[in-house]
Amino acid sequence: MTSSTWRTLRPRLWRHPYALLAFSELAYLFYFHIVASVPHSVPLFPWLPFGRWGFHGPVAAAAALTICLSVLFAAYGVLAQELTRRGETRRDRAVVFLGAALFALTLLFLPRLLSKDLFDYMAHARVLTEHQANPFVVPAAEFPPDRFTEAMGWAGATPLYGPAWASLVALLALAGGGDFLRTVVVFKLFFILAHLANGWLVLDVARRWSSGLSSPDAPGHPLRPIRAAAFYLWNPLVLTQTAGDAHNDVVVLLCILLSIWLMQRGEELLGAACAALSVMVKYLTAPIVLLLAIHRWRQAGTKRAVLFVAACAVVAALAYGPYLAGFGAANLLRPYEHGSYQGGLMMMVEMTVSKLSGGASEPGSGVARALVGITLVGAGCLGAWFLYACWRTVTLRDSVDTGTRLVLLYFLLLTALLRTSYLVWLVGLAALVASVTLRRAVAIFSCTVMSLEVLWVWRLLLPDPPPPQNLQRFASAAVAVGVPILYLLLHSRGWPMRWGRVLPGSEGEAA
Numbered sequence: 442m443t444s445s446t447w448r449t450l451r452p453r454l455w456r457h458p459y460a461l462l463a464f465s466e467l468a469y470l471f472y473f474h475i476v477a478s479v480p481h482s483v484p485l486f487p488w489l490p491f492g493r494w495g496f497h498g499p500v501a502a503a504a505a506l507t508i509c510l511s512v513l514f515a516a517y518g519v520l521a522q523e524l525t526r527r528g529e530t531r532r533d534r535a536v537v538f539l540g541a542a543l544f545a546l547t548l549l550f551l552p553r554l555l556s557k558d559l560f561d562y563m564a565h566a567r568v569l570t571e572h573q574a575n576p577f578v579v580p581a582a583e584f585p586p587d588r589f590t591e592a593m594g595w596a597g598a599t600p601l602y603g604p605a606w607a608s609l610v611a612l613l614a615l616a617g618g619g620d621f622l623r624t625v626v627v628f629k630l631f632f633i634l635a636h637l638a639n640g641w642l643v644l645d646v647a648r649r650w651s652s653g654l655s656s657p658d659a660p661g662h663p664l665r666p667i668r669a670a671a672f673y674l675w676n677p678l679v680l681t682q683t684a685g686d687a688h689n690d691v692v693v694l695l696c697i698l699l700s701i702w703l704m705q706r707g708e709e710l711l712g713a714a715c716a717a718l719s720v721m722v723k724y725l726t727a728p729i730v731l732l733l734a735i736h737r738w739r740q741a742g743t744k745r746a747v748l749f750v751a752a753c754a755v756v757a758a759l760a761y762g763p764y765l766a767g768f769g770a771a772n773l774l775r776p777y778e779h780g781s782y783q784g785g786l787m788m789m790v791e792m793t794v795s796k797l798s799g800g801a802s803e804p805g806s807g808v809a810r811a812l813v814g815i816t817l818v819g820a821g822c823l824g825a826w827f828l829y830a831c832w833r834t835v836t837l838r839d840s841v842d843t844g845t846r847l848v849l850l851y852f853l854l855l856t857a858l859l860r861t862s863y864l865v866w867l868v869g870l871a872a873l874v875a876s877v878t879l880r881r882a883v884a885i886f887s888c889t890v891m892s893l894e895v896l897w898v899w900r901l902l903l904p905d906p907p908p909p910q911n912l913q914r915f916a917s918a919a920v921a922v923g924v925p926i927l928y929l930l931l932h933s934r935g936w937p938m939r940w941g942r943v944l945p946g947s948e949g950e951a952a
Contacts, residue, residue: 456523458536461516465540465675468512469547472681475509477552478502481901482560483592485625486550499902503895510895513677514888520675521884524668533667541640541674545633545684549626555897557594558862559687563624564589565600566614569607576600576607577764588621604760605721606689628687635691636683640674642698643872649705650838650873672872672880678887679865681894688862693723694869700733701873704837709737709745713752720753721760725863728827729844729870735831736840785856786922787816792915819855823847838875845870846879849886853922861894878932886925892917 470490478495479502496502524533568576572584581589582596590596600607613631617624647669673679683691696719704712716730730753738746791812830843848867852859864887871883896917 456519458520458523458533461520461523462536462540462543465513465516466543466547468509468516469544469680471505472509472548472685473552475502475506475898476555476685478505479553479555479898479901482554482557483588484553485622486552488550489552499899502902503899506895506898510677510891514891517675517677518884520671521668524665524671529665529667537667537671537674538637538640541680542633542637544675544680545636548680548684549629549633551685554686555894556686556688556862557592558689559625559628560589560592561595561600562606562610562687562689563614563617563621563628564593564596565607566610569611570614571619575764575766577604578766589624592621602689602723603721604764605718606692606723607764608760609692609722629684632683632687632689632691635695636674636679639691639694639698639869640670642695642702643673643869644670646698646702646705646873669872672884673869676868676884676887678861678891679868682862682865686862688865689722690862690865693719693726694866696722697726697729697866698869700730701837701841704733704736709741709749710752713749714756717753717756718760721757725848726866728847729840732831732834732840732844733837735834736837739835785852785859785918786854786926787812787819787856789915789918789922790815816855823850823855838873841870842874842876842879845874845883846876849879849883849925853886853926859890859893859918859921861890864890878929882925882929885928886922889924890921892920 473489474491474495477489478497496505520536524537564581565576567589568574568579568581568584572579574583577599580597580599581593584590610628613627614624617627644666648666651666679691682688696715700712700715700719702712703709703715712733716726716733719726720730734746734749734753737749794808794812827843827847830847834840834843845867848870852863852867864883867883868887871880874880896913900913
């Protein structure tokens, strides 16, 4: 072995996996002081790792969050590159999984949250368990206020999620025993376990595809199993949105990955049940379930596909059964009941047009109707591409690739409401895709979309909305969706992008 090869195999101290773990843990401890400075939600735990100090003023808190996230994403990227440059070792597996567990458990005891969704989950569950009412019909505000409803963000609204989620949170609320802090810990511990389980599922699915055990799904590009797991487990957006702010997207991903894992082993009906459960938690995963059904049809024929769809229908009927009384199907469209786009490319178009002619943000105006028409045409084009891609879906991995690409394009171009937490399951699916370009685009998007979180912190600490708030929204959206769109456009034009280098004789793809 030459001296140059040895230097390449033995990274510098700041690139060593243990050093990256230490840098990341310090950044997550620093994150405590940022969220403690943002009085968005109720205080939870008083402990702060570096003393009783915080950041005063919106600029200081937003700048601190930017620095913190930059360190976390830098460590995340260097680890991914290190796992690409050399072969996988037992130490790498320990660093990836033990590091993810350490970060998640650290975020368990955050002093505050940057989101109130967890408190909405808890209070909606108590409508069912404590008041014996249908949470899809009766909002929590209908009952005498308590600590649960006082912490909510939308006490007067019914849940936006599916019936499987309503049943699951009811069980978690019962485990909390009616105590507010204990219920918070129960929910967050469940999300941490789901996060680690997702990492193991990504590792096992990738290992099976890489080893060729699933011959019909043998990938065109080899997957590095431990790097695929690290791509998901160490992603700062995933950790802050699951172990930190406790969003239910981690459960959506758990159901999808379980479905893929079961179908990979020939357990089609159980795979169908898990796929249906993901939709019964959050309806956005329905196109991916359709792709899985098409995969069964292309691989095993019409009868198997019908059985797959029938299993999904049975699970959906069982999930909805307890909640059908008074349930309105129109509630599923409530996330889109607002006058303007938020976060996607169409928001930028809307704001530009409104500056030129006005009326773009006024529902019913000619400009607003024109923008809706443009959105419908765009959705039609994306739908046509999706139908074309369905016919090209043969293997299980084809389904993952096509579903991830569809969701990414929807979020970048047409989404009516871009939430940071939605990228949790997009990152989890991207860890398994065959396309290196698609995986990089999702990694970039997970980084840039955190600019929306920085803007959110800055806005929360202002006493009044800033005068140029439209400019701020436009700038954050331009960063969030513009950078990954630019990357995809440059790559489609053949612009060379060689990130990382694989040593001769080692398996794997570029970082």
